[in-house]
Amino acid sequence: MRSLKDILKNTEFGSKYAKYEFQNFGLRLAKELNDTSHKSLYIKLAKEEKRILLEEALDFVKESRAKSKPKLFMWKIKQLRIEDGSRKTDLPAGG
Numbered sequence: 001m002r003s004l005k006d007i008l009k010n011t012e013f014g015s016k017y018a019k020y021e022f023q024n025f026g027l028r029l030a031k032e033l034n035d036t037s038h039k040s041l042y043i044k045l046a047k048e049e050k051r052i053l054l055e056e057a058l059d060f061v062k063e064s065r066a067k068s069k070p071k072l073f074m075w076k077i078k079q080l081r082i083e084d085g086s087r088k089t090d091l092p093a094g095g
Contacts, residue, residue, distance in 0.1 A: 023043050023047075025054075026040075026042040026043030026045065026047070029045070029054065032058065032062070033061065035069070035070040038070070045077070053081065056080060058073065061076065
């Protein structure tokens, strides 16, 4: 039986720099959206957002013929947050 570390190294999305699973998922998002210049954004989204929202938005973008997949992806995440009722809000001052 192979370890998870070995499996991730041998996949096309595996990176020797991705220590955690969310980092690997963020890099995969960047690659699938053809937006590798914003890898850190996708890693942050993978860390902080619900995975189901990200996967649903990615599926939506894959099925479309959009000129700008990253823009459509971010728009869809916003729509899904509203539908889910999980809008991110800033913490009140002093809190």
